[in-house]
Amino acid sequence: MDETKLVFLLFSLIIVLFGFLALHELGKGILYYIGVLLLLITTLFILAMNWIDAKLFSAITSILGITFQPAKDYTINKHQNAVIKEVNGIFYATGYITANLFAYTFREESAPEDDEEKMISAPELWERIVMNINFPFKFHVLASGLDVQGIRDELEGKRSYQEFQLSRAMQNNSNEVTLTDIRRRMNMIQAKINRISQGEKPIATVMYIETTAIGVSEKAALDALDAQVNQLRLSFSSMDVETSRIIGRELYSLFNFNFSLPTGMKELSTMFDNQS
Structure with missing residues (x-):
């Protein structure tokens, strides 16, 4: 929150x-x-x-049949999961899916072996996804540098906690496996602190997919959009990506990103404290 x-x-x-x-x-x-x-x-x-305002709000609008107009000629449907526009009797329905591919890794930090294998195979998997999808979609990446001092303070806090855990484990005569695991986490945290001390700036990213379906009626467009969203989620599951369909206020925020972007990651994170 x-x-x-x-x-x-x-x-x-x-x-x-x-x-x-x-x-x-x-x-x-x-x-x-x-x-x-x-x-x-x-x-x-x-x-x-x-x-639970996101789910509760969409449930209320769905039951009462309430729609919203985020901009001229655009409507957010009662289920709060699509933006609809009618042009000359043709309906266009746009939906969004969260899809953060990889957690950010510091440039000189060794990624875990399984993450490294995923990144190596990512280009081939991406080509397969694109070849198997027969409709256009946009993959958005919003990136922003984080507050260096804030991240450093957070890392130092985590390091102090691990030092406390190590001290308690040694007092309790814990086995060597436990001690080694704690020391490994401490080394990873210290490596990140060292990277920041050397001038490397951490970044944060929010990734999401946008797709639009058309139909001769609003229902036809929404049905087609549901099919496209399901296909995208199924296709990106091969990249071990956790996807979820955007609903409620986050939908309105993503729609506005087509016109103006947030001014910082703090502003962006407050928009996505429920779903991202």
């Missing part, structure tokens, strides 16, 4: 707390217990809206 949402959550819960304090003025009668019940329901509702 990002800082802004945390502030709103705390503020909402403080208001509920004041409500509980005010209930004592009513005494212990029936109104008191009704008030407690209503405040408990309100608290649960606030927590639900902050942690």
